[in-house]
Amino acid sequence: QQQVKQSPQSLIVQKGGISIINCAYENTAFDYFPWYQQFPGKGPALLIAIRPDVSEKKEGRFTISFNKSAKQFSLHIMDSQPGDSATYFCAASGSGTYKYIFGTGTRLKVLA
């Protein structure tokens, strides 16, 4: 019940294309779903996050879509750029859990 399943493991997208990464969770107690971006040798950086009371959140080229009934959420990167090439992690957390459960990561490569 504590797992967060993330797919795909790796993704190659052309510059200007849309990158889509999916995650699914099991624990309905989770109420906070962030996405992190990590470059080699760096710590994960918070990109965007959503709570279950909304179905979509957009910040610049990054959008989270959230489906509460399916217990799934996804990250869309519009107009993908080579600088977006990084590993992306979804995560889930609940106010009473005091921890974050991370997906296994998606290595994104955007071709110039």
Add this chain to the structure above:
Amino acid sequence: KAGVTQTPRYLIKTRGQQVTLSCSPISGHRSVSWYQQTPGQGLQFLFEYFSETQRNKGNFPGRFSGRQFSNSRSEMNVSTLELGDSALYLCASSPQGGGTEAFFGQGTRLTVV
């Protein structure tokens, strides 16, 4: 606002030794959590502290321990190091802990030889 600071950035230790890693959270944040990141296991939760109290602990052996000081700075200690402890150790700072935004430091790269 200064970010999360972890020291040292790199460490090389020998099997059997012990190591202490340090984390200074963002000013005003009272929750500090620790994660181990490895290529095979991904990001694994170690423990979380809030106002000097450990509120949650992950599934790691007792060789892994931590503490938090009154200024919210935190340390984690690993005793009797094993080769499998080689990893990137990440500290995350949060205002309240689970369910709220968390910001990571750059990590400490520990290599056990």
